Amino acid sequence: MLVTLAGAFAVAYSIRFIHDVFFNGEPVDLPRTPHEPPRWMLLPVAVLVVLCIVIGVLPNWSVAPLLQTAAGAALQSPPPAYSLALWHGVNAALLMSLAAMALGAAIYLGRKPLFRHVGPRLERADAGIVYDALIDGLTRLAGAVARWLDTASLQRQLVLVLLAAGGLGMAPWWPPGAGLSGGVTGPGLDAVSLVVGLVLLAAVAAVLALQRQRYMALLPLGVVGLIVSLVFVKFSAPDLALTQLMVEVVSILLLLLALSFLPQTSRAETCPRRLGRDAALALGCGVAASALAWAVLTRAPDTALAQQMMQRSVSEGGGANVVNVILVDFRGYDTLGEITVLALAALGVFALLHGLRLPPGAVPADRRDADAHPPILATLMRLMLPLMLLVAVFIFLRGHNAPGGGFIAGLITAIALLGQYLANGLRWTDQRLRLDARSAIAAGLAVAGLTGLASWIFGRPFLTSAFGHCSLPLIGEVEWASAMAFDLGVYLVVVGATLLMLRQLGGLRPAGGGTEEADAWPR
Amino acid sequence: MAALIAVLIGALTAGGVWLLLRAQTYPVVLGLTLLSYAVNLFLFVMGRLVICAPPIAGRSGTTADPLPQALVLTAIVIGFAMTAFVIVLALRAHAEWGSDHVDGRGDGDGR
Numbered sequence: 001m002l003v004t005l006a007g008a009f010a011v012a013y014s015i016r017f018i019h020d021v022f023f024n025g026e027p028v029d030l031p032r033t034p035h036e037p038p039r040w041m042l043l044p045v046a047v048l049v050v051l052c053i054v055i056g057v058l059p060n061w062s063v064a065p066l067l068q069t070a071a072g073a074a075l076q077s078p079p080p081a082y083s084l085a086l087w088h089g090v091n092a093a094l095l096m097s098l099a100a101m102a103l104g105a106a107i108y109l110g111r112k113p114l115f116r117h118v119g120p121r122l123e124r125a126d127a128g129i130v131y132d133a134l135i136d137g138l139t140r141l142a143g144a145v146a147r148w149l150d151t152a153s154l155q156r157q158l159v160l161v162l163l164a165a166g167g168l169g170m171a172p173w174w175p176p177g178a179g180l181s182g183g184v185t186g187p188g189l190d191a192v193s194l195v196v197g198l199v200l201l202a203a204v205a206a207v208l209a210l211q212r213q214r215y216m217a218l219l220p221l222g223v224v225g226l227i228v229s230l231v232f233v234k235f236s237a238p239d240l241a242l243t244q245l246m247v248e249v250v251s252i253l254l255l256l257l258a259l260s261f262l263p264q265t266s267r268a269e270t271c272p273r274r275l276g277r278d279a280a281l282a283l284g285c286g287v288a289a290s291a292l293a294w295a296v297l298t299r300a301p302d303t304a305l306a307q308q309m310m311q312r313s314v315s316e317g318g319g320a321n322v323v324n325v326i327l328v329d330f331r332g333y334d335t336l337g338e339i340t341v342l343a344l345a346a347l348g349v350f351a352l353l354h355g356l357r358l359p360p361g362a363v364p365a366d367r368r369d370a371d372a373h374p375p376i377l378a379t380l381m382r383l384m385l386p387l388m389l390l391v392a393v394f395i396f397l398r399g400h401n402a403p404g405g406g407f408i409a410g411l412i413t414a415i416a417l418l419g420q421y422l423a424n425g426l427r428w429t430d431q432r433l434r435l436d437a438r439s440a441i442a443a444g445l446a447v448a449g450l451t452g453l454a455s456w457i458f459g460r461p462f463l464t465s466a467f468g469h470c471s472l473p474l475i476g477e478v479e480w481a482s483a484m485a486f487d488l489g490v491y492l493v494v495v496g497a498t499l500l501m502l503r504q505l506g507g508l509r510p511a512g513g514g515t516e517e518a519d520a521w522p523r
Numbered sequence: 524m525a526a527l528i529a530v531l532i533g534a535l536t537a538g539g540v541w542l543l544l545r546a547q548t549y550p551v552v553l554g555l556t557l558l559s560y561a562v563n564l565f566l567f568v569m570g571r572l573v574i575c576a577p578p579i580a581g582r583s584g585t586t587a588d589p590l591p592q593a594l595v596l597t598a599i600v601i602g603f604a605m606t607a608f609v610i611v612l613a614l615r616a617h618a619e620w621g622s623d624h625v626d627g628r629g630d631g632d633g634r
Contacts, residue, residue, distance in 0.1 A: 193524065322580055
């Protein structure tokens with residue numbers, strides 16, 4: 001129906017076109033009298049006319065192959081069956097064409113009354129007006145959405161992000177039916193785990209309750225971190241537990257340092273509507289995370305990948321500690337990216353702290369202890385240094401076959417060195433520690449990257465690892481692996497980045513006050 | 524045990540989100556720390572709860588899934604680096620604006 005109507009209008013304007021140009025007497029109201037075009041201008045028209053006639057009369061012979069290819073390309077699949085012919089007999093399409101022609105002719109014949117009655121109204125229906133209104137509306141809508149979303153308040157935007165994440169995360173459960181619980185039961189609950197879990201809950205509550213007394217809030221935060229590391233121990237992840245333990249020490253040190261320069265207390269918030277909204281959102285996120293974790297934990301895992309990695313770890317990676325082999329070998333590219341992020345974060349911290357002018361009096365006087373470096377602590381830390389470095393070397397060397405590795409050894413080394421700063425002061429330690437943290441980061445990235453490139457010499461892809469055995473005098477059979485060099489790069493970056501961040505933060509002092517010895521290290 | 528772990532992850536998430544929504548920078552850093560514990564634990568237990576079977580090749584029987592452990596190990600270290608970066612950013616904002624509100628307004632004389 002619509003096609004016939006459109007065809008009718010096409011017929012009407014075509015008839016008007018042809019009739020007015022060729023058969024309606026001399027042209028009127030023209031600025032210049034038209035004349036016959038020169039012969040060469042007729043040539044393009046002639047080409048079109050010839051094509052029209054050829055395709056119309058002999059479709060199978062002229063256009064069929066082209067049509068087949070083009071239709072196939074547009075549909076991305078073989079086109080449906082069809083036949084090209086000039087005469088298909090009397091069918092619906094022919095009748096529609098005839099109807100369109102008749103209707104078009106009728107419209108043309110009746111054009112004068114049509115123009116008189118409908119014409120003035122059509123002139124007002126300008127597509128430009130519709131278009132402008134549409135664009136204006138869209139612009140206003142975009143402005144409203146932008147004003148609603150972008151209120152220059154990070155909290156409001158965070159709320160929106162959380163709502164969106166929560167909504168999308170919960171979406172697969174709609175419509176209900178998949179069920180929350182999968183029915184697989186894991187290991188049973190024992191009393192110790194329950195108590196430890198309750199302690200963690202209490203510690204989280206304490207962090208929330210104490211967040212306005214800032215130093216106090218750090219204590220329960222440390223408890224949370226230690227319990228998380230106990231969870232890693234319980235569920236067979238010694239590497240993670242070690243890493244978490246070390247990071248916990250460095251994190252608390254970092255927060256203590258930074259807190260010296262931030263306001264010590266916060267004002268209480270009083271807007272109940274805000275607090276209510278935040279509480280609802282926090283509870284919603286918590287329940288959603290719990291539900292998600294429960295849903296996964298009560299379903300059987302797909303162990304194919306884990307088994308692959310367990311089997312190929314020794315034969316292809318040359319190490320029995322699969323976690324370490326994954327880090328330095330199977331997913332070495334990932335680790336290279338991650339130590340790069342670590343290096344960038346450390347350099348970012350360095351850049352942000354460079355030339356930072358703290359407001360005078362940012363560090364309250366009572367935070368400065370008269371007994372700057374207690375002798376017992378100072379002596380003990382000096383004695384501990386070689387032992388801690390020995391532990392780091394031990395952890396580093398065993399990392400390929402037993403829990404340990406570059407990340408953990410790097411953190412242990414960093415803590416050993418930070419302990420010297422803590423116990424003996426910046427100047428004493430800086431004089432003795434001939435290690436430039438930025439050089440260590442650069443060297444680490446270079447070692448890791450070059451280890452990866454070395455495999456190109458042997459015609460292997462980037463970061464392919466090799467390993468073998470050799471015998472050393474006195475020590476005996478020793479296993480070596482190129483992944484070890486990569487792990488050394490990781491180690492150097494971790495040591496350098498951690499040292500750089502904490503040393504720079506510890507070296508900060510308010511403008512106009514304090515000497516190098518009266519440094520801001522917390523005690 | 525699964526229920527306990529799920530509850531712990533939920534509590535850490537809820538606490539982290541609540542602190543993230545506070546206006547001052549220091550609670551935001553605390554919140555990020557809690558939230559990263561939650562995320563690390565969540566990713567870690569994707570390998571399911573396996574007791575006394577660390578993923579060391581050559582051990583008999585089933586062992587824990589090594590892949591989530593490897594992913595979480597780097598996540599812990601990077602989480603620390605990000606915490607350091609954020610807190611130094613907070614310091615810098617505090618030094619330049621005289622305020623520790625996340626939007627740089629509030630009780631300070633800066634703006």
